[in-house]
Amino acid sequence: MSDDAALLALLRVLEACFSSGGPPPHTLGLCKDHPEWGGHDKVFGLCKSLQAREYVSLKQKEKTLWLLTAEGERYAAEGTPEFKLLCWMQEHHEAQGHDVTSLKAAFGADTDVALSNAMKLGWLKMDKGTKRIQPKDQGTQGDPKIADLGSKALQTIREWHVKDAETDEDTEQQLHDMLRKVDASKQPDRFLQELKKRKLVETKKLKFCSVERAEKFQVELKKPLADLDAKVIASGSWKHQELKPYNFFARGTRLRRGAIHPLMAVQKQFKHVLTAMGFEEMDTNQYVDPSFWCFDSLFMPQQHPARDVQDTFFIKSPEYANGALMEKDYIARVKEMHERGGQGSIGWQYDWSLDESLKNIMRTHTTSVSARMLYQMGQEYKKTGVFTPKKLFSIDRVFRNETLDATHLAEFHQVEGVVAGRGLSLGHLMGVMNTFYKAIGIEKLKFKPAFNPYTEPSMEIFGFHPGLSRWIEVGNSGVFRPEMLLPMDLPPDVTVIAWGLSLERPTMIKYGISNIRELFGSKALLGGV
Ligand code: PHE
Numbered sequence: 001m002s003d004d005a006a007l008l009a010l011l012r013v014l015e016a017c018f019s020s021g022g023p024p025p026h027t028l029g030l031c032k033d034h035p036e037w038g039g040h041d042k043v044f045g046l047c048k049s050l051q052a053r054e055y056v057s058l059k060q061k062e063k064t065l066w067l068l069t070a071e072g073e074r075y076a077a078e079g080t081p082e083f084k085l086l087c088w089m090q091e092h093h094e095a096q097g098h099d100v101t102s103l104k105a106a107f108g109a110d111t112d113v114a115l116s117n118a119m120k121l122g123w124l125k126m127d128k129g130t131k132r133i134q135p136k137d138q139g140t141q142g143d144p145k146i147a148d149l150g151s152k153a154l155q156t157i158r159e160w161h162v163k164d165a166e167t168d169e170d171t172e173q174q175l176h177d178m179l180r181k182v183d184a185s186k187q188p189d190r191f192l193q194e195l196k197k198r199k200l201v202e203t204k205k206l207k208f209c210s211v212e213r214a215e216k217f218q219v220e221l222k223k224p225l226a227d228l229d230a231k232v233i234a235s236g237s238w239k240h241q242e243l244k245p246y247n248f249f250a251r252g253t254r255l256r257r258g259a260i261h262p263l264m265a266v267q268k269q270f271k272h273v274l275t276a277m278g279f280e281e282m283d284t285n286q287y288v289d290p291s292f293w294c295f296d297s298l299f300m301p302q303q304h305p306a307r308d309v310q311d312t313f314f315i316k317s318p319e320y321a322n323g324a325l326m327e328k329d330y331i332a333r334v335k336e337m338h339e340r341g342g343q344g345s346i347g348w349q350y351d352w353s354l355d356e357s358l359k360n361i362m363r364t365h366t367t368s369v370s371a372r373m374l375y376q377m378g379q380e381y382k383k384t385g386v387f388t389p390k391k392l393f394s395i396d397r398v399f400r401n402e403t404l405d406a407t408h409l410a411e412f413h414q415v416e417g418v419v420a421g422r423g424l425s426l427g428h429l430m431g432v433m434n435t436f437y438k439a440i441g442i443e444k445l446k447f448k449p450a451f452n453p454y455t456e457p458s459m460e461i462f463g464f465h466p467g468l469s470r471w472i473e474v475g476n477s478g479v480f481r482p483e484m485l486l487p488m489d490l491p492p493d494v495t496v497i498a499w500g501l502s503l504e505r506p507t508m509i510k511y512g513i514s515n516i517r518e519l520f521g522s523k524a525l526l527g528g529v
Helices: 003-020 027-033 039-050 071-079 083-093 102-121 149-164 174-182 186-199 230-235 262-276 328-339 354-358 367-384 428-437 484-486 502-511
Strands: 055-066 125-126 131-133 201-213 288-290 360-362 390-399 411-422 445-452 456-464 470-480 493-504
Touching: 003 027, 003 039, 003 470, 027 039, 027 201, 027 328, 027 354, 027 360, 027 502, 039 055, 039 186, 039 201, 055 071, 055 149, 055 174, 071 149, 083 102, 083 131, 102 125, 102 131, 125 484, 131 174, 131 411, 149 174, 186 201, 262 428, 262 502, 354 484, 367 390, 367 411, 367 484, 367 493, 428 445, 428 456, 428 493, 445 470, 456 493, 470 502, 493 502
Parallel strands: none
Antiparallel strands: 055 201, 125 131, 288 360, 390 411, 411 493, 445 456, 456 470, 470 493
16 A cells, blocks of 8 residues: 555544544554554554544543563463373372472473462472472362462453554553453452563563644645745745645755865874874964074075065065064074084175074975974073984974966975984884875885985985886985074984975875866866866
8 A cells, every 4th residue: 555545544543533523533543443554563654644644633542551471471371380290290190209300300491480480479488308299188189279379460461462453541550450250369460570570571662643633634745835935935826725735854965975085094004103103293284484483593685585575475565574573583593694604614605694593484394493493492402401413303484486387386385304313324214104094005216416405415215116117206304404403402413304295296196186176276176086
């Protein structure tokens, strides 16, 4: 039967009930009278959908059912084991009584339950000396006083349940009355609890409802309008049509879950690798920096081409950082190092300008963050006399005034690692590189001497990419120059090795993306990423 056909049939039955003036029908009765509707759950569901249309209103009700368990059913049909045992012993009369072993042999698995219950009921007695058992009253075979009340009670409960299932009333009282007739000497409540404890009956809460006529009741299934679209509104047809009320409890359509952007996935993997290698993440939450941290603190001269508008985005407002917030002594030491050098260096030999170093820019690399951290480490050492070696990393966005093409964007992500400690050499740097790149899937490395204003020596890192089957540049690295570290107050015997790479490059290779604009920015392919 289709749902609509069942609904119509139900409406007809309900109309008859409502017009008869009798008590409101309930789902239990409806279900019993119309097995063709497919059981109580189904009828309940049909009533609910009529309620949603405001044809009827439902009143939730609940009652307790007493049901026989499988064992209970067996005892109701065959008698309780204690009674069966008593009958058997009377049939197989033994003058000295039976011993437990022979009873077990004859009566099987139920013997223990049967014995303990029959003893409790006082049907059997045991000779204290011989431990043999026999019925208390040998002469009472067929004694009307001894009856299988347990089994009768179970039959009564079943009988009651069949009737009870049809009514919406709480008929537990009737069950009690019926049980009193079985055994007048026992409180029905106790009786039921005993049977429940023996797991012969169980209780269940039954939820059902009574059905009452509601405002929109009719023996017709009108499909209310569910979608108010432009056509319906423009034509005004909504005025004459019934509208489906909102169901605020309905589940929404399941959305296909979003995916993690490749850059985020690779970033997560790198973080994992670096953390496992003992690196701590630096706080990179600052896109705008004074030029000082991006360049001057790194011993990059103010005439360096990277500091040109060709390469760097300068901030219009505020154009300059607040010099008062900078550490005067440190600035003086940086100025001195740029102008005249010190400790074996002759510096860059020019007039260093504070104003130039205060110009705000979008940071061009995350080495500005590393510089700040190293400066803090130097200050800590100056204060405490203790230098703590550190491994640090950062992964975040940097900005460059580049000509945009398939492999360059004005903003990208940089991965940077820094190790500061005593006695570190180029060999350590190469060792760290090998471990890191191996962990991200690049097994073979080559190092090429290079130039960096703030590292000496410097090396470009090339990795053999098995997928592309060629050597590709995978990073830049070096040992920070003493001209950068000494003004920070780091101890002179501390070496800092560092390397950096873009996050985009390995991500593009891993995901086979050839145009960076498909990966990042406003033209990113949503389907692709
Ligand atoms: N900052 C460099 C860059 O932008 C990377 C680098 C970091 C090089 C640390 C050496 C040491 O490419």
